[in-house]
Amino acid sequence: MVLNHVEVISREIVKPSSPTPHHRRNLKLSFLDQIAPPVYVPIILFYDQPKFGHCFDLKQSLSETLTSFYPLAGRLKSSVTVDCNDAGVEYVEAQVHALLSEVIEKPTMEELKQYLPIEPYGTVGTSMVCREVPLLLAVQVNFFKCGGMAIGITKEKIVTRRFVFDxxxxxxxxxxxxxxxxxxxxxxxxxxxxxxxxxxxxxxxxxxxxxxxxxxxxxxxxxxxxxxxxxxxxxxxxxxxxxxxxxxxxxxxxxxxxxxxxxxxxxxxxxxxxxxxxxxxxxxxxxxxxxxxxxxxxxxxxxxxxxxSSWCRFPVYDVDYGWASQFGCAP
Incomplete structure (x- = not known):
């Protein structure tokens, strides 16, 4: 297990590439959204030495994606409404002073937390840094010294504990x-x-x-x-x-x-x-x-x-940014 080897390089807010139309500003949450537990659930995507144009491509892609999924760039206005105000999502870049192979071999939950921008399974609004308004989505891009990369995403959803069986x-x-x-x-x-x-x-x-x-x-x-x-x-x-x-x-x-x-x-x-x-x-x-x-x-x-809960058959291994095939995934 390798701990305390992640160094945050930058932290910023990424907003949608195009403004959300005024008539879509207030999104009323469905009944299912209202009764869902208000907690963050993570996913980490590992890539072995991807070929990419550094983080600009990622930030640009995220910004364009938020235009389609604009509620994620908004803020909870109440227990029943999202203010789709294009406030943005948190985007973090971090340097990992370790090899990807060291992390992916026998990952533990305690170690994997380091690659996430927000404390996993915590209540919405809690995170590694203080915020006045809770985020609905946050992304952390981790660069390993071997050239590999891990993209950690936390999104508001449900609670789970991780088990691995070969x-x-x-x-x-x-x-x-x-x-x-x-x-x-x-x-x-x-x-x-x-x-x-x-x-x-x-x-x-x-x-x-x-x-x-x-x-x-x-x-x-x-x-x-x-x-x-x-x-x-x-x-x-x-x-x-x-x-x-x-x-x-x-x-x-x-x-x-x-x-x-x-x-x-x-x-x-x-x-x-x-x-x-x-x-x-x-x-x-x-x-x-x-x-x-x-x-x-x-x-x-x-x-x-x-x-x-089970993530079996979810297409998490098909997430392709156009660099290379995914090396691993950790929910």
């Missing part, structure tokens, strides 16, 4: 999950023969979460596995994959300490996020009541939460 371990987890499901089928299990890698990993973590809780308490409790689900393809009129916004919601699977078919529970809960669910979601009042009841149950301490 291909062989994933195969073993899937096999173990299928075996556990088959063993539980006599008691009404789902008999899933081929769990997905997300299902297998989630069930593995959930299982051990339950086992640890069992050691700490003899009380019979319920355990909820909460999974972030992309709603774009689950609507009656599906949205494009690249549709912009917080178009996701949580599925929730419940299990007791003695429940064996965790994979089946997960798949069943995610399948419930369908077009009918989205229609009910569009009736905001009804969904708010559901959230209130869920909060009451969780506040009583009768249910413990284990939260999951």
């Amino acid at each position: 291909k062989m371990k994933l195969a073993k987890l899937k096999e173990a999950a299928a075996t556990a499901t088959a063993a539980a089928s006599g008691g009404g299990g789902s008999q899933l023969k081929d769990p997905t890698r997300v299902e297998a990993v989630s069930a593995f973590i959930w299982k051990h979460f339950i086992e640890v809780a069992k050691l700490k308490s003899d009380t019979q409790r319920m355990f909820a596995a909460v999974h972030a689900v992309n709603l774009r393809s689950r609507m009656s009129s599906p949205l494009p994959d690249h549709a912009f916004g917080n178009i996701w919601r949580f599925s929730s699977a419940l299990a007791t300490i003695d429940n064996g078919d965790l994979v089946g529970q997960l798949r069943s809960s995610i399948k419930k996020i369908d077009s009918d669910y989205v229609k009910n979601l569009q009736n905001g009042d009804g969904y708010v009541e559901y959230l209130k009841k869920a909060k009451e149950n969780f506040s009583k301490g009768e249910i413990e939460l284990c939260n999951f």
Whole structure:
């Protein structure tokens, strides 16, 4: 692990290349945006000795992109409105006194934080420097002494913790999950023969979460596995994959300490996020009541939460600035 080797060279504000029209100045947040947790989530893109015209190209590209995604250059006016005032996003350049290979080999969350312009998973408005108004987007470009580069981006979104499993371990987890499901089928299990890698990993973590809780308490409790689900393809009129916004919601699977078919529970809960669910979601009042009841149950301490999200199949490895293929990615 290599720490304290990042030196910030410059920090500035980049604004949209063209002004946002006046009639688009006030953007009312959707219901999903309003109920999304107001926290920053990071992504870091690593490039091995890219061929580029230094940071001018990056800043210019960012400025032009903000013209299309103008709300990101604005400021939160209230809990329901973004002032699209072209105030800009923070752009940081930093020199890394280390080799890219040293960082990418066994990255840790503590180390990766250095390549980000804002503290990851912190509440919107908190960062490494004091600001009067919270940013919605910030970018940090890190130059390694070997010629490699890392682009760290923090955007307001949801909370997550990072786990890494290699291909062989994933195969073993899937096999173990299928075996556990088959063993539980006599008691009404789902008999899933081929769990997905997300299902297998989630069930593995959930299982051990339950086992640890069992050691700490003899009380019979319920355990909820909460999974972030992309709603774009689950609507009656599906949205494009690249549709912009917080178009996701949580599925929730419940299990007791003695429940064996965790994979089946997960798949069943995610399948419930369908077009009918989205229609009910569009009736905001009804969904708010559901959230209130869920909060009451969780506040009583009768249910413990284990939260999951997955970046599998997200095209993060396809981000190409025209230099070279991506070397790695760290959410």
